[in-house]
Amino acid sequence: MSDEEYRALALVALAPHLPDVLPEALDCARGIWDEYDRADALVALAPHLPERLLPQALDCARGISDEEHRVNALVALAPHLPDVLPEALDCARGIWDEYDRADALVDLAPHLPDVLPEALDCARGLSDEEHRVNALVALAPHLPERLLPQALDCARGLSDEEHRARVLVALAPHLPDVLPKALDCARGLSDEEHRARALVALAPHLSDVLPEALDCARGLSDQWSRANALVALVPHLPDVLPEALDCARGLSHEYKRALALRALAPHLSDLLPEALDCARGLSHEYSRALALVALVPHLPDVLPEALDCARGLSDQWSRANALVALAPHLPERLLPQALDCAKGISHEYYRADALVTLVPHLPDVLPEALDCARGISHEYYRANALVALAPHLPDVLPEALDCARGISDQWSRARALKALAPHLPNVLLPQALDCPRAIGDESKRAEVLQELIKSLTPSSVDFDLWQQILDSLASLTRPNFLEALPELAPLIIELGGIEALRETVAAVDDVSRWWK
Structure with missing residues (x-):
């Protein structure tokens, strides 16, 4: 992305605070050399432009020589300039690349319903079948009844059965009068799985x-496909539940069996005891834990058993994941056991993950969770656990910030600081603003600064802190600085009034002339 576009987007973002900057933002967009960037800037500006500036924006769009980019800009202006739609249509028709042409016509279709037959013809004529499928799927919600038979014929002509099934599925909700034809097409699919899906x-x-x-679902030779098809039919054919459950129980692959049971759980009522027996019978411990966890919302009495199963998992990753899934459902009496289980995970990352998930549900054991977090030797995992605890223990924020600042890996430090930013009180903001300077990678430094700026309010910023903010932002290159600038608008207005914001925009304009 060019400096000019960053400048234009910064001005666009400032427009809600300073609408009189829009003419300058439009001038900036018009001056962008790269046509792709120019079109992007116009698209971003279009919703904000007052009526008097629309002709200039239209001239700018018309000046884009690349037809695809020109169409994008014209389509963005169309809601505000309906008369431009025929021109956008002519432009779309002139696009040489068939897929881009179809894409442009599809974009225009909601604004110009009369173009739908042409868009459909264009989609049908695409030589690449995958592109044809994508265009048909995008068009499906907009097609009137009279065009649906043609779309269906096109779907039937697709050689790849998976493609054919995909288009049929997209067309199905929109085919009231031609459903019989769609049904014939679905019946004609030779691949049993695709036929069943359709x-x-x-x-x-x-x-x-x-x-x-x-019948088609029952006839699927692959048991996993059969189970999926039966599960999909359950909402429409409740009597299929026992059969779907039997099919799920019969899956030889235990993990797939667990997944099928989880999918069936919301529909099971009288069959819940049977599903529970099936879950208990899974020999693979992680699959068994997953199946039990999936049943918990429907069988709360299973919670102790599910927790015991999770605690007994030998693989630490599996144990942590099972605890994470269980945490929202655990009653207070089981939380100490869950905490013991989490503390017993020797791998620090997985232990931190489990602790972080349990924290919102452990009001009485927060000090213990804090001790556990402090005992993590890996600096990033320790910071991550402290950051997660901070909203529940505000007094830990200085420690969490110190921990984040001390992380040697820049990427990890940036992530920890970004996570902390929304929770930091005013008193810690100066320290937090000092941290990004030591991050060598500018993109990460910019991300942290932008996140910190978002947490600032006019009442929390005095002149000294404002100076520190500017010093920190001065370490960024122009594009990253301009991306952060709109976040500062409320502070600029608070400290210097609307005139200060105008002067800021003027300064950006002055400096921009030096770039050229």
Whole structure:
């Protein structure tokens, strides 16, 4: 992205505070050399432009020689200049690349319903089948009934069955009068899995198809595919629940069995005890834990067993993940056991992850969680745990900030500081603003500074802190500085009034002349 575009986007972002900057922002956009960047700047400006500036914006858009970029700019202006739509259409029609042309016509279709037949023809004519599929799927929600048969014919002509099924699924909700044809097309798919997917997608719109979709699902040779198809039919055919459960139970791959059971859990009521037996019978310990956790919202009495299962997992990653999944459901009486389990994870990263998840549910054991976090030797994981605790223990914020500042790896330090920024009180902001200076990678430094600036309020900034903010921002290159500048607008207005913001914009304008 060019300096000019950063400047234009900064001016656009300042416009809500200073609408009279819009003419300058538009001039800046018009002066961008790169046509892609110029079109992007116009797209960003379009919603904010007053009526008197729209003709200039239109001239700028018309001056973009690349037809694809010109269409993007014209389409952005179209809601404010309806008369420009025919011109945008002519421009779209002139795009040489067939896929880009189809894409432009699809973008115009919601504004120009009369262009839908042409957009559909363009989509149908795309030589690359995947591009054709993408265009048809994008068009599907906009097509009137009279065009749906053509779209369906196009779908039927796709050689790749997966592509054909994908378009059918996209068209299904919009095919009230041509559902029989869609059904014929779905029935004609030779691949059983694709046929089942298409029939299941059509079934809610054609109730008579439900038995056929069920037969197709039952006939799938791959048990995993059969289980998925049956599970998808359950909301429409509740009587299929026992069969879907049997299919899930019969999956030889235990993890897939657990996934199928988890998908069925919301629909199970009388069958919950059976599902529980099935979950308990899984030999793979992690799959068993996952299945039990999935049943917890429906069978709260399973919580102690699910927690015991999680605690017994030998793999530390699996144990931490199971605890993370269980944490929102645990009653207070089980939290100490969960905490013991988390503390017993020797791998520091996984232990921190489990602790962080448990913290919101452990009001009485926060000091213990804090001790545990402090005992983590790895600096980043320790900082991460302290940052997670900080919203619940505000007194730990100075320690969390010190820990974050001391992280040797710049990427990890930047992440920890960004996570801390929203929670820092005014008294810690000066220290926090000093931290990014030591981050050598400018993109990371800019991210941290922008996050810290977002947490500032006019009442929290005095002149000394303002000077420190400016000193910190001075370490950024122009694009990153301009990206951060709009966040400062409320502070500039508070400290110097609206005139100060105008002078800031004028300074940006002055400096921009030196860049050229």
